[in-house]
Amino acid sequence: MTGSYTLSYREAVQAPESAGAKAVLLGRLASAGFRVPGGFVLSASAYHDFRRAAGIDRAIRRFAERHGDPFRESALFELDRIRLACLRTSLPESVRSAIMSALAQCGILGLPAVVRPSVACEGETDAEFERVHPAALNLLGLDAVDKAVRACWASLWLPRAVAYRRRAGIREDDLSMAVIIQRFVPADAGGVAFTRDPETGEERVEIRSAWGLGEAVSAGKAEPDRFLFRPEGDLLTLAGSEVGSKLQIARPRAVGGITWQSTTHDQRRLASLTLEQATAIAETCRRIEQALGAPQAIEWARVGDDVSLLQARPLRRGGMPETDAADPLAAAPNPPPWGTRVWSPAALVAALPVSSTPLTWSLTCLLSEQALQRVLGARPAEAWGNGPLLSRQEGRPHLEVSALQWLAWEQWGLAPEATARLLGCREAGLPADALPACSGWQLMRRRWRRLGFSIACRQAASRGKPRLLLAARRLADLERRSLQSLSDLDLLDASVANAETALGYLPEVIRAICRSASALFRLEETLARRMGPDYSPALLGEVLAREGSALGVRAAELLRRLARQAAEESQAREALEQIASSGDSDTGASEAWLARFAGTRAEPLLRRFLQRFGHHSLVDMELSEPRWSEDCRYPLRVAASYLTADLPAMQGARPRARVAWAQAKRHLSLWEQYRCRRLIGSLLHGVHLQEAAHALLARQVALERRLCLEAGSRLANRQALEAAEDVFLLNASELRAFLLGEDPKGDMRAVVARRRRELSSEQGAGARFAEDQAGSASLAGLGISGGRATGRARILRSPAEGWNLQPGEIVVASRIGMAWAPLLQRAGGVILEGGGLLSQAGLLARECGVPAVSEISDAITRIAEGTRVVVDGTRGKVEILGRSGA
Secondary structure, three states, X not given: OOOOOEEOHHXXXXXXXXXXXXXXXXXXXHHOOOOOOOEEEEOHHHHXXXXXXXXXXXXXXXXXXXXXXXXXXXXXXXXXXXXXXXXXXXXXXXXXXXXXXXXXXXXXXXOOEEEEEXXXXXXXXXXXXXXXXXXXXXXXXXXXXHHHHHHHHHHHHOHHHHHHHHHHOOOHHHOOEEEXXXXXXXXXXXXXXXXXXXXXXXXXXXXXXXXXXXXXXXXXXXXOEEEEEEEEOOEEEEEEEXXXXXXXXXEEOOOOOEEEEEOOHHHHHOOOOOHHHHHHXXXXXXXXHHHHOOOEEEEEEEEOOEEEEEEEEEOOOOXXXXXXXXXXXXXXXXXXXXXXXXXXXXXXXXXXXXXXXXXXXXXXXXXXXXXXXXXXXXXXXXXXXXXXXXXEEOOEEEEEHHHHHHHHHHHHOOOHHHHHHHHOOOOOOOOHHHOOOOOHHHHHXXXXXXHHHHHHHHXXXXXXXXXXXXXXXXXXXXXXXXXXXXXXXXXXXHHHXXXXXXXXXXXXXXXXXXXXXXXXXXXXXXXXHHHHHHOOXXXXXXXXXXXXXXXXXXXXHHHHHHHHHHHOOHHHHHHHHHHHHHHHXXXXXXXXXXXXXXXXXXXXXHHHHHHHHOOOOOOOOOOOOOOOOOEOHHHHHHHHHHHHOOOOOOXXXXXXXXXXXXXXXXXXXXXXXXXXXHHHHHHHHHHHHHHHHHHHHHHHHHHHXXXXXXXXXXXXXXXXXXXXHHHHHOOHHHHHHHHOOOOOOOOHHXXXXXXXXXXXXXXXXXXXXXXXXXOOEEEEOEEEEOOEXXXXXXEOOOHXXXXXXXXXXXXXXXXXXXXXXXXXXXXXXXXXXXXXXXXXXXXXXXXXOOOXXXXXXXXXXXXXXXXXXXXXXXXXXXXEEEXXXX
């Protein structure tokens, strides 16, 4: 066969490095005179040219350098990006022309075809690879063959394939794949035959067969008929047979591909082979073993009495390569060099949602690990020992602080306690004696790298805003796309582009957070040293208080303006009163509510709110939460509450900041005042950058939600899910696999039902309330907003539970976000389980002027509903008085 890319079966035998082990065996069968479907081999050189055309060489090198375990969430994302590039890149015209010419020479142009992968490596390894590189059957037309060839090459970057290669010691640079393209055989019956016992190596021939295509046997979807032959001299005699149930049959579809159907009663009752046909197949398989010189697993297809040999593979003892083996387990995490892993609900992960859905959690882990990896400049295996960086404990996100402490020491010589402060951890993490000794030039190099990291953090403060603006422009382009018109691959491409947009600025934001944390420590040390007992963290919080710094307060003020305007117009007022009385029973569609405000002066304010804050929700980072642009009942109920509640205007935060600074600077020298002002400016800049990043990330979550719902709708249309919203119970790699065109593993509906039960159980476990306290108790925490208040405790797990919050009551919550701002305007104080001075909770509490204490462990379960409590934000104390306390 002529052509720079194609080989005949016989030519493949002479070029194993170009044709691959499977094609070589097929060529040897054809040369020995066995019946093999007509076809040819597309050599490995075509793969190398395609790889260069797809531009994936750099991505492959980056993956090989950074990821030791291909089953990590970040590694799965990189592999999916490589496969996406393979599927979206067209074959080079020279390769496509060579395929068309070879199809014509073989006489199968215009006939149904089959594409089978043939990895150019040793035969033993090729048998392993067969499990993860499936064939494409019944391909109609050149375009279908083109797509199947690219899918074959993309399958090299399945995580199972990568794991097999690494076990076999095959480097990514040495990898190549040829492709066998042959005539499709529309079998009446098909299956597999073994020339030896797969377990013991005993000499015998076992045939497994089913009606229709042999995929029913190899995929394990039908209990096959079995025929067992044993040698007696030169002859084979039947030693036993069994008729299987054969509940399913694989048939070719008229439009290409295969379909699965239920077999008839007669097909289940009758054997798919007669004794004469089974004997003929057994004799043929015995001759194949003699011709190839080794035991074989042979796939065959019968049309009438004619039997074709589709492929042969070396049969290894202890396994059956032709069966659909389970995915290999992910590599077990390496034992970390620091010993015990220490987990902490660090401030760095305080904004992550509690009891999140699997899709949200998997994407959270992906972005967090990728962003931290870019900040640290290290492989995950080096940074956290191939184990997870994030975990959920009782539904709450925890960070493995010990891994980051170890890396900070290895990279920069930073002490564990300093790293813990940077991360906002209460746990000490690693003890100093767990770290390897460091001295001399090694210590000097680490300090030099620490200086470089400090400079990068300082530069992040100036680079952060331009990065956010660039990301916002890219995001606007993605938001303008019509999702319904996108193909599955285009939908995945948009999701990948959205993630890459976030990774463009998140590392800079993390560096800016580290710089802010460092400035906060220095400011605290200076004020604590100079002020002595007069210093409190809440005083520092008051120094940092500014109007308009918190997103939630800006949104609440716009809703207050909407309420004031609606109070002057009967139509708008009636609409707000209706939402207040109907609650959740009325529709929340934003367009429907805009229609009710049509023609009023309140309508432009509502449209402005939805334009500026419509991408937010009750839990901004949770994908399953509807955005306010979809369901605006919550913001409208907030506006309605302003009609009935005569809330006083918020006191300005800046005057309180001036008073706090005047109190502090009396203890400082002029030089110390100058240094503290510089540090305060750095902190305020970091706070504004964090809030801007939060707003942009909320927009990206809103876009990702739209993309996921569109994918979920397509899954529901294909009967894989019951409803589009079930997509949030898949994880990110499962959803990407669907968009890449891969068949789902198992019953997705059953997986969704199981995960829904697990999520409900997790949320129920976190919904325990405390019993009434008989006496008083005092709890110590961190004051994040100064002042003192006494009131009844109101336990809230969501802002949607706060409509009955009475003025002056004390809100007790796990964490709070921007949607809580209207509640804080009515609350007398706030008690939180997590959140630091620079957290969104601290910003909201200070701007709303309410005392707040955070870092009260398990506050929701330690403080009973209705208990009278005293919140002292200045001293960071919470006193529980009991129901009868004064």
